[in-house]
Amino acid sequence: MSAVIEAAGLEKRFGETQALAGAGFSAEKGTVLALLGPNGAGKTTAVRVLSTLLKPDGGAARICGYDVVHEAVQVRQLIALTGQYASVDDELTGSENLVMIGRLLGLGRAQAKDKARELLARFGLTDAAKRATKTYSGGMRRRLDLAASLVGDPQVIFLDEPTTGLDPRARNQVWDTVRGLTANGVTVLLTTQYLEEADELADHIAVIDRGRVVASGTASELKATTGKQTIEVRPADRFRAPEVAELVTRLTGETPEVRTETGLVTATAVDPAVLSELVQQLGQRGIVAAELALRLPSLDEVFLALTGHSADDQNVNEDENHESSEELADAGRTA
Amino acid sequence: MTTLDITSPAARPAVPGPEPKKRVSGRQMVANALTLAWRNIAQLKHSPEKLLDVTLMPIVFLLLFLYVFGGAVAGSTHSYLQVLLPGLVAQMTMFATMGLGTALNEDIHKGVFDRFRSLPIGRSSPLIGAVLGDTARFLTVIVVLTGFGSALGFRFHTNVLAVLAAFGLAYVFYLAVCWISVLIGMIAPSPETVQGIAFIFIMPLVFGSSILVPNTKTFPGWLQAWVKVNPITHLADAVRGLTVGGPTSTHVLYTLAWAAGIVLVTFPIAVRMYSRRV
Numbered sequence: 288m289s290a291v292i293e294a295a296g297l298e299k300r301f302g303e304t305q306a307l308a309g310a311g312f313s314a315e316k317g318t319v320l321a322l323l324g325p326n327g328a329g330k331t332t333a334v335r336v337l338s339t340l341l342k343p344d345g346g347a348a349r350i351c352g353y354d355v356v357h358e359a360v361q362v363r364q365l366i367a368l369t370g371q372y373a374s375v376d377d378e379l380t381g382s383e384n385l386v387m388i389g390r391l392l393g394l395g396r397a398q399a400k401d402k403a404r405e406l407l408a409r410f411g412l413t414d415a416a417k418r419a420t421k422t423y424s425g426g427m428r429r430r431l432d433l434a435a436s437l438v439g440d441p442q443v444i445f446l447d448e449p450t451t452g453l454d455p456r457a458r459n460q461v462w463d464t465v466r467g468l469t470a471n472g473v474t475v476l477l478t479t480q481y482l483e484e485a486d487e488l489a490d491h492i493a494v495i496d497r498g499r500v501v502a503s504g505t506a507s508e509l510k511a512t513t514g515k516q517t518i519e520v521r522p523a524d525r526f527r528a529p530e531v532a533e534l535v536t537r538l539t540g541e542t543p544e545v546r547t548e549t550g551l552v553t554a555t556a557v558d559p560a561v562l563s564e565l566v567q568q569l570g571q572r573g574i575v576a577a578e579l580a581l582r583l584p585s586l587d588e589v590f591l592a593l594t595g596h597s598a599d600d601q602n603v604n605e606d607e608n609h610e611s612s613e614e615l616a617d618a619g620r621t622a
Numbered sequence: 623m624t625t626l627d628i629t630s631p632a633a634r635p636a637v638p639g640p641e642p643k644k645r646v647s648g649r650q651m652v653a654n655a656l657t658l659a660w661r662n663i664a665q666l667k668h669s670p671e672k673l674l675d676v677t678l679m680p681i682v683f684l685l686l687f688l689y690v691f692g693g694a695v696a697g698s699t700h701s702y703l704q705v706l707l708p709g710l711v712a713q714m715t716m717f718a719t720m721g722l723g724t725a726l727n728e729d730i731h732k733g734v735f736d737r738f739r740s741l742p743i744g745r746s747s748p749l750i751g752a753v754l755g756d757t758a759r760f761l762t763v764i765v766v767l768t769g770f771g772s773a774l775g776f777r778f779h780t781n782v783l784a785v786l787a788a789f790g791l792a793y794v795f796y797l798a799v800c801w802i803s804v805l806i807g808m809i810a811p812s813p814e815t816v817q818g819i820a821f822i823f824i825m826p827l828v829f830g831s832s833i834l835v836p837n838t839k840t841f842p843g844w845l846q847a848w849v850k851v852n853p854i855t856h857l858a859d860a861v862r863g864l865t866v867g868g869p870t871s872t873h874v875l876y877t878l879a880w881a882a883g884i885v886l887v888t889f890p891i892a893v894r895m896y897s898r899r900v
Contacts (some may be wrong), residue, residue: 340739340740353642358645360742361741363742364643366740367740368737369736370736374732376665376734378665379668380668383661387658387664388737388741390653419668
């Protein structure tokens with residue numbers, strides 16, 4: 288079976304900015320693919336290309352086998368887009384927003400109203416159905432936006448930074464919703480800057496940096512690619528920590544970090560066999576370990592290893608510049 | 623990473639439901655436009671203050687112009703009112719279109735249009751819908767002008783059909799000018815700049831015309847030449863002819879020709895800009 292979302296060699300330039308530089312990824316039916324990357328990595332541009340809003344300069348992408356450029360009309364019948372900024376109409380009620388989308392998708396008046404009612408109930412918005420959405424909280428707007436995406440029973444849903452700016456409670460609600468989507472065979476592509484979010488939701492993660500995919504795989508595969516693991520050991524008697532540290536240094540060749548107040552000794556280890564060796568040595572010396580673990584690196588560490596800079600690195604603010612440079616490009620074409 | 627062979631026909635994964643259609647039908651485009659026109663009307667229901675400008679502007683302009691120019695131009699405010707009010711119908715028809723460009727530009731910036739553009743609807747439907755939905759603003763202008771004008775002493779001197787024809791003509795011209803507003807809304811970098819750009823177009827059209835001073839013989843030659851080709855002059859004179867009497871047919875034809883010309887030029891560019899706007 289071929290993939291529902293396929294993209295290869297996507298390129299897009301806005302003036303000086305190379306937003307996409309050959310990005311490629313794919314997603315199987317009923318899975319969640321996360322495009323993970325910092326601001327300006329090209330995630331939003333990728334979503335805009337896949338959702339037919341933007342023509343790529345190079346490369347190709349298909350949704351359910353339909354080309355996003357040449358078969359855009361068909362693609363639009365299969366997808367739904369939830370943008371970075373909740374794209375609901377502020378001056379309509381929640382119910383009117385959904386009825387409008389339903390009518391635009393060809394539902395009859397009664398059908399559209401039924402669908403709106405059903406979705407409002409599903410997203411816990413029934414009480415707010417008759418209120419203008421400008422009175423909604425950020426989380427409610429985002430939920431309404433998601434509901435609007437589901438009116439047409441799409442095969443593929445694009446979620447561009449679905450939880451940016453939400454408080455933890457609202458974020459958890461959105462997460463629960465996303466998890467529910469794939470149960471019906473819907474394929475989800477979401478973009479996120481949050482490693483935790485990708486880890487929580489995605490079956491596959493494509494790490495995107497400066498317009499290209501620098502790594503992809505499951506969260507645990509990605510964690511394994513850096514090859515570095517962390518060994519953590521805490522002796523029950525914290526005064527024996529220096530002794531443990533010396534042992535760890537001998538086994539791993541690294542100088543461990545020692546926390547004197549707890550006695551926790553931490554060091555990176557490349558060879559997993561270190562763990563069993565350490566257990567043996569500790570036993571021989573009669574040191575009882577209160578805590579002993581070999582931990583895979585966090586996605587944060589993975590990101591740093593893959594891209595050479597941290598995910599929180601805000602020095603690339605290209606996303607904000609996109610719009611203005613695109614407008615300049617537009618002005619250039621009309622001039 | 624995936625390699626994608628874009629030359630071979632794709633193997634399509636099974637998609638439940640009917641096969642996606644290859645194009646959006648004409649009937650569907652009309653239905654889409656009407657739904658989006660409904661959107662504008664529904665917005666007014668929740669935010670009636672959006673009509674405040676088109677409610678107050680006609681009153682303010684009518685009072686100001688009537689009492690500032692009345693004595694000087696026509697000898698008395700009463701006789702000036704008969705000339706001024708049809709002129710203001712033309713002026714306010716122009717002014718009332720300006721809100722549209724701003725609203726559309728806001729739609730772009732808020733991401734509402736991103737959703738529309740990702741839906742399987744006609745490309746031009748959101749724009750056509752917005753123009754049709756804006757009819758409410760035109761109707762407000764006409765009702766306020768004739769209502770307030772009548773209270774001040776304005777009287778129609780023709781028959782009902784002629785008056786309806788006058789408003790119908792103004793409406794046709796209104797729809798045409800809406801497309802200029804749409805185009806500016808598509809080009810302007812931000813909602814705040816829309817009005818500024820629109821004013822540059824609208825001011826010379828509105829005030830370089832016969833709306834305030836029907837006898838244009840006192841104008842310098844270059845201005846007379848401009849006034850003669852200016853569609854606002856023809857619209858104002860046509861509305862005068864149809865409401866209080868006077869020559870009509872040439873002005874009606876000129877106005878209709880201008881309306882057609884404006885739409886022919888601005889509509890295709892506006893739709894193109896809308897499809898491209900990112």
